[in-house]
Amino acid sequence: MRLANILHLGIKELRSLRRDPIMLMLIIYSFSLSIYSQARAMPETLNKAPIAIVDEDQSPLSTRIVAAFYPPYFLPPAMISWSEMDAGMDDGRYTFTLDIPPNFQRDVLAGRQPRIQLNVDATRMSQAFTGSGYIQSIVSGEINAFVQRYRRLAALPVDLELRVKFNPNLNKIWFNAVIAVINQVTMLSIILTGAALIREREHGTIEHLLVMPVTPLEIMMSKVWTMGLVVLVASALSLTVVVQGFLSTPIAGSLLLFLVGTALHLFATTSMGIFFGTITRSMPQFGLLMMLVLLPLQTLSGGRTPRESMPDFVQHVMLAAPNTHFVMLAQGILYRGAGLDIVWPQFLALAFIGAILFGLSLARFRKTLGTMA
Structure with missing residues (x-):
């Protein structure tokens, strides 16, 4: 593996993304207006009910x-x-x-x-x-x-003293904004890498790569780091500008530590995108597959509903999903100000799951290229 090849192929991916207005609009919308609308909509909250x-x-x-x-x-x-x-x-x-x-x-x-x-x-x-x-x-x-103004009521034997931590005003905008960013990181990283691979196949440029002195590992690594970098930068800007700026949502922990965890998560999810891109033959097929994959990932990861309220079988199965651990570390860092001494198990789990997914995706990618050669 040569780093120069990975760098140049990655730059090619960025140029290709720059010439794709649909994908650019999807990235901008997902990390701006989508975050704002999800945080403000709050359909479960009572607001101006007649x-x-x-x-x-x-x-x-x-x-x-x-x-x-x-x-x-x-x-x-x-x-x-x-x-x-x-x-x-x-x-x-x-x-x-x-x-x-x-x-x-x-x-x-x-x-x-x-x-x-x-x-x-x-x-x-x-x-x-x-x-x-x-x-x-x-x-x-x-x-x-x-x-109470007319007759004395018996005092309760116990007085409940309520103290709310991390979100003292019970403001659901604070919760929804961060969860929306977490979900968009997972969704965009899978879609961008899978679409990049399918775009190569549909445009016929994958055949050009096969005759060049590059290896499947270098091709895959270039897609992983470029799409991961795009999502990482977009998520950082979204947290800073949209979440902290427009929505006035405080971030309790270290943004840098969160971005490090996000990078590990992106290593796993971009590998998933490559894998899904190898088993589908067109963008419509890829879109249908994403509907089957993203909804369970986001619903069962613990972002919207605590994992403890789910059946034990679902809890155990979802430990194999990278975004389950990503939700844990993101909530720990951004909500509760957790440090590395608390979230290191999630960092380790993401690295382990990412290595497995990358290996499986690379094997599948090599097999796919072998059938095309």
Whole structure:
């Protein structure tokens, strides 16, 4: 293996990428607008949910409950009559309708435990699930605060002192922004390397390489380092400009340490891209394969859902995936400020998995070139 060949072939890959506007737009979009939109969208978060209230009591307590609903979680409540409630839900104007019955305050003070009716439009699943809990908590809190003015409530034997670490404001933008960068690193590194190999085959330039004094290892290494470098630089810029700049998301740990871990992860994922590029014959086939591969990788890696909540079999199988360890080290460094003394097992696992994937991809690449020669 000659480093000069790897360098020159890599420069050729960068020039080829520069002349591919579709890939360039994909890289720019994935690490800019995509990160921003994923962080800001937050479909699981309640935001300006439309709510209507039927106040049949017209008491100080019911007025207090109505005033407790305000942005950003809810829109200002629409005060409607009982006859308008079902029609508003059917038309989709309200996600929630709350019916406060007559004599509600009197029954509460008398200890009769009256009931409030809450209607939920479950077709808006994310808002319905989260909003129901919010409304129950708000109504219960207002009733308890109101009742305490009239009769003494028994104190709880235990007082829960809640302390939130790493994200004290429970701001989901902080979480979504970093996870989006992690997912884009995995996706782009596989797609770019696989597409680079398929592009060589479709343009017929792979035959030119076969007659040159270069080895399959040099060809593969050139694609690995160039595509890995592009994703590494793009992820660093995204964390600095988009995540820390536009989204104002703090990074707790060392950005340099994270980039070192990202480089190890890219060594593994770019090798995967080469492997997938050798078993597909065209870009449409490669795109279909990516749909089958990327979704399980991103869903089961622990980025969105804790691995501990998954079945044991899935947890054990996903240890063979490089992005499982990448998610662990990325969250440890960027969220909790972990150092090398904490994340070194993930670094070691990525190096080991990357070496295996690189060896398998090189063997497959040599076999593919042998059939074309």
